Amino acid sequence: MSTVSLKMAVQSLLRTRGGVHPPECKDTAAMPIQTIPTPTRLYLPLKQHIGASAKPDVVPLQLIRKGQILAHSQGSVSAHVHAPCSGHIADIVEHPAPHPSGLPMPTLEIENDGRDDMDEMPVAKHPHMLEPEDIVARVQAAGIVGLGGATFPSAVKMNLGQRKIVDTLVINGCECEPYLTCDDRLMQERPAAIADGIRIMAQALNIVGVPDVIIAIENNTPAAIAAMREATAGWRHVEVAPVPTQYPMGAEKQLVRFLTGREVPATKLLADVGVLVQNVGTAYAVHQALRDGLPLTHRIITVAGDAVERPGNYEVPIGMRVSDVLAHCGLRVDPARVVMGGPMMGNALSNPNAPVVKGTSGILALSADELKSAAERPCIRCAACVDACPMGLLPVTMATLLKSDKLDEAMGIGLSDCISCAACSYACPSNIPLVHYFNFGKGEFVARREAKRKDEEIRRLIEEHRTRVATVEREKAEAAAKRKAAMEKQKAEKEAA
Amino acid sequence: MLASAPHTSGPRSVGFIMAMVMLALVPGTLLGIQQFGWPALNLLVLTAVIALITEAACLIISGKPVRIAVMDGSAVLTAWLLALSLPPWAPWWIGVVGAVFAIAIGKHLFGGLGQNVFNPAMLARTVLLISFPVEMTSWISPQPLFSAHAPGFMHSLAITAGLNHHLDALSSASLLGHVKTTMSIDGHAPLPAIIAGSFHPLASFMGTTAGSLGETSALLFIAGGLFLIYLRIISWHIPAAMLAAVGLLAWGTHMADPLHFAPPLFHLLNGGLMLGAFFIATDPVTSPVSNKGKLIFGAGCGVIVFIIRQWGGYPEGVAFAVLLMNAATPLIDHYIRPRIFGRTLSGDPLAVAKKGSE
Numbered sequence: 001m002s003t004v005s006l007k008m009a010v011q012s013l014l015r016t017r018g019g020v021h022p023p024e025c026k027d028t029a030a031m032p033i034q035t036i037p038t039p040t041r042l043y044l045p046l047k048q049h050i051g052a053s054a055k056p057d058v059v060p061l062q063l064i065r066k067g068q069i070l071a072h073s074q075g076s077v078s079a080h081v082h083a084p085c086s087g088h089i090a091d092i093v094e095h096p097a098p099h100p101s102g103l104p105m106p107t108l109e110i111e112n113d114g115r116d117d118m119d120e121m122p123v124a125k126h127p128h129m130l131e132p133e134d135i136v137a138r139v140q141a142a143g144i145v146g147l148g149g150a151t152f153p154s155a156v157k158m159n160l161g162q163r164k165i166v167d168t169l170v171i172n173g174c175e176c177e178p179y180l181t182c183d184d185r186l187m188q189e190r191p192a193a194i195a196d197g198i199r200i201m202a203q204a205l206n207i208v209g210v211p212d213v214i215i216a217i218e219n220n221t222p223a224a225i226a227a228m229r230e231a232t233a234g235w236r237h238v239e240v241a242p243v244p245t246q247y248p249m250g251a252e253k254q255l256v257r258f259l260t261g262r263e264v265p266a267t268k269l270l271a272d273v274g275v276l277v278q279n280v281g282t283a284y285a286v287h288q289a290l291r292d293g294l295p296l297t298h299r300i301i302t303v304a305g306d307a308v309e310r311p312g313n314y315e316v317p318i319g320m321r322v323s324d325v326l327a328h329c330g331l332r333v334d335p336a337r338v339v340m341g342g343p344m345m346g347n348a349l350s351n352p353n354a355p356v357v358k359g360t361s362g363i364l365a366l367s368a369d370e371l372k373s374a375a376e377r378p379c380i381r382c383a384a385c386v387d388a389c390p391m392g393l394l395p396v397t398m399a400t401l402l403k404s405d406k407l408d409e410a411m412g413i414g415l416s417d418c419i420s421c422a423a424c425s426y427a428c429p430s431n432i433p434l435v436h437y438f439n440f441g442k443g444e445f446v447a448r449r450e451a452k453r454k455d456e457e458i459r460r461l462i463e464e465h466r467t468r469v470a471t472v473e474r475e476k477a478e479a480a481a482k483r484k485a486a487m488e489k490q491k492a493e494k495e496a497a
Numbered sequence: 498m499l500a501s502a503p504h505t506s507g508p509r510s511v512g513f514i515m516a517m518v519m520l521a522l523v524p525g526t527l528l529g530i531q532q533f534g535w536p537a538l539n540l541l542v543l544t545a546v547i548a549l550i551t552e553a554a555c556l557i558i559s560g561k562p563v564r565i566a567v568m569d570g571s572a573v574l575t576a577w578l579l580a581l582s583l584p585p586w587a588p589w590w591i592g593v594v595g596a597v598f599a600i601a602i603g604k605h606l607f608g609g610l611g612q613n614v615f616n617p618a619m620l621a622r623t624v625l626l627i628s629f630p631v632e633m634t635s636w637i638s639p640q641p642l643f644s645a646h647a648p649g650f651m652h653s654l655a656i657t658a659g660l661n662h663h664l665d666a667l668s669s670a671s672l673l674g675h676v677k678t679t680m681s682i683d684g685h686a687p688l689p690a691i692i693a694g695s696f697h698p699l700a701s702f703m704g705t706t707a708g709s710l711g712e713t714s715a716l717l718f719i720a721g722g723l724f725l726i727y728l729r730i731i732s733w734h735i736p737a738a739m740l741a742a743v744g745l746l747a748w749g750t751h752m753a754d755p756l757h758f759a760p761p762l763f764h765l766l767n768g769g770l771m772l773g774a775f776f777i778a779t780d781p782v783t784s785p786v787s788n789k790g791k792l793i794f795g796a797g798c799g800v801i802v803f804i805i806r807q808w809g810g811y812p813e814g815v816a817f818a819v820l821l822m823n824a825a826t827p828l829i830d831h832y833i834r835p836r837i838f839g840r841t842l843s844g845d846p847l848a849v850a851k852k853g854s855e
Contacts, residue, residue: 017838022505100501178505253838265847266839272849339504348500364504372506375565378611380511382781386788387732391838396786397830414837414844422503429509430611436501 018390019246029181031312042319043355044108049145051077067119079153080143084297084317087113102350120293127290135204142289147281151359160271161205170277173217174250177342182300185313187224191231197283213238220245248421252277306367307335323352335365377430385424395424515570521721529710532639533585535653541580547596548576555605578618581711588659595621619816636707638669669707673812701766711772722775734791736774742799773815783823790833
């Protein structure tokens with residue numbers, strides 16, 4: 001055993017909890033990234049990120065140029081939406097969103113004129129030497145969000161570096177979801193661009209000094225590890241760290257704990273322990289924006305699953321419908337389920353017209369065989385879920401409590417800490433949809449809290465109203481009394497006179 | 498149709514888990530059958546068949562799907578564990594009453610698979626022991642298949658049918674029973690002498706001693722248990738804690754007073770301890786879910802086993818120990834929980850380290 005893997009084994013033992021090892025299904029790792037031509041229509045949801053929707057700057061029939069900002073970010077946590085092609089705005093419509101419900105949301109419908117008339121963003125001569133605030137501003141202007149799937153606006157995250165002391169930048173190249181290989185291919189094919197993006201992001205954190213950079217890559221992707229090592233060879237402060245192949249290794253908190261030993265306290269951010277995590281895809285997007293003046297309008301996705309005729313990694317315009325992507329890649333059979341994202345945390349799409357968005361890492365057209373769905377059986381308390389949970393929770397107990405509607409008790413023993421990674425559901429021999437219960441429970445908790453808050457707000461308003469009415473009444477009465485007194489006084493004076 | 502993540506599932510199923518546990522029981526069981534002959538096999542098969550019939554009947558009565566539940570093997574496993582804890586030449590009705598009680602009362606009365614508080618096999622064994630003490634303590638010395646005194650197959654049917662009343666010639670106390678009885682007679686020989694005369698560690702280890710099927714070969718049940726640990730179907734916590742508790746208590750007391758306390762090896766290799774530690778206490782339904790809870794549960798089982806063996810009225814106490822700790826399982830699960838990531842043991846968020854302060 002080499003020293004590196006021995007170190008990894010010890011780190012695993014001391015610093016990781018739980019986890020599962022689903023079959024990797026990563027045949028597409030050997031397939032080079034191909035480009036899918038932009039279709040005639042694109043559908044750009046105004047909200048493709050965590051936070052507030054962007055506000056459209058355009059009106060129907062307005063001509064647009066590729067790279068133009070179509071919708072501006074609103075509020076402190078939000079991101080711009082740019083045009084992936086030139087043409088005109090066909091309409092602003094409610095279009096099915098890539099969400100399990102398939103409910104429509106406000107979307108810009110774009111007609112592509114195929115000319116690709118381009119608006120490039122201004123580019124600095126040496127982006128990696130800019131002031132940190134300048135880099136953050138440019139990242140924001142490019143509409144970049146976390147491309148690992150969480151879609152947190154990158155500029156907002158990088159701004160944390162100005163407010164908290166961040167000494168370590170972790171670049172997440174752990175593609176722990178089965179099937180997905182888009183990050184792996186990106187690292188294999190464009191390592192220099194990623195490395196440049198990393199350098200720029202590290203400069204953005206250079207407040208009290210350059211942070212240490214750890215590029216974490218799972219050890220089942222040796223080609224990516226080698227490529228990134230070569231691209232960053234000789235760089236100070238940069239280390240490429242192979243990590244064990246395990247799900248959910250790419251979960252931020254777990255990854256940081258493994259790499260640095262720092263455990264982010266519940267309810268706190270990673271920045272509170274001095275770490276920022278960015279995805280390799282995000283680093284690539286930062287490079288494209290600051291080096292080439294290209295805003296985030298395209299991304300690389302993995303198209304896979306048994307039902308796909310030509311699986312592989314494809315660079316697609318954001319806003320392309322999933323049905324168009326699958327039409328390009330071909331379907332061998334009717335898929336039993338179409339999933340956006342990986343099989344562990346991805347969303348089943350009820351409507352294939354939903355578009356690829358910034359956070360889309362893959363499209364899976366799965367056959368019935370791959371789903372391995374089986375009838376739910378009684379829980380035998382085998383604790384496979386307890387062993388699988390990376391957060392140290394007791395899924396078996398939480399599910400029992402939720403089934404009997406003891407939501408507060410479930411929250412009390414850790415439901416709020418659940419990261420919905422679905423390792424418990426995967427491990428369960430009785431096929432109990434544990435994570436489904438937990439997602440429901442968390443949603444229900446927020447809904448109830450919101451309802452309670454509204455209740456209290458209404459009560460407060462009623463109380464205020466009552467006090468106001470009472471005050472007015474009292475003032476009226478006082479005034480009347482005063483008037484009466486004055487009148488009587490006058491009367492008395494008159495009579496006296 | 499809406500479907501929630503994950504869109505795949507692991508390779509394990511309830512049926513697979515039950516099948517692997519049964520596979521792990523095969524070597525020890527086979528040796529037991531070889532030692533005690535056809536009557537032991539008759540009893541095992543009869544108990545399993547009755548358990549399956551009872552399971553199906555209970556499922557039909559409670560309106561649950563029958564086929565999938567009968568096929569998962571849980572009823573057969575319960576019957577198997579019960580049969581391993583019975584005297585191998587016990588009459589047929591012992592197996593029948595035990596199987597019906599284990600499945601109908603021990604399992605389905607609580608709500609079926611996964612709902613029972615007590616280990617159904619041990620519950621049934623305890624009921625049998627209390628109700629039919631004579632039949633449940635009539636042990637025979639091993640009569641290996643095809644050996645001179647071993648009953649033929651037809652004869653074995655008579656034994657299982659309870660028609661053979663001339664077993665006295667072959668009867669023999671289990672070692673734990675022998676030592677307990679001898680020690681209770683006034684003016685008995687010193688303990689080391691009793692043990693020296695009857696306890697042969699190798700025989701106990703390999704399984705050529707009197708007792709139930711499951712009390713014979715420590716070696717084969719350890720092997721089966723290690724196989725299950727290797728497959729991660731059971732975790733090491735319960736067996737390790739239970740064996741360590743018995744071993745340490747025996748060692749400590751034996752060091753202090755060798756005239757009244759047997760050596761650790763005597764406790765570890767005799768009786769149903771290995772079967773209990775690896776196959777019975779580890780029943781997931783009735784044991785705690787957290788690893789720390791499992792350690793406490795296992796240690797508790799071990800302590801109770803030792804107390805019953807040493808000071809109790811019965812020579813062996815695995816079944817009682819497991820049942821008592823089963824009753825404590827909800828309490829253990831309530832108070833013993835793993836530390837949540839990012840929180841202290843008591844559930845408060847960890848303090849923020851100095852690094853990265855605002």
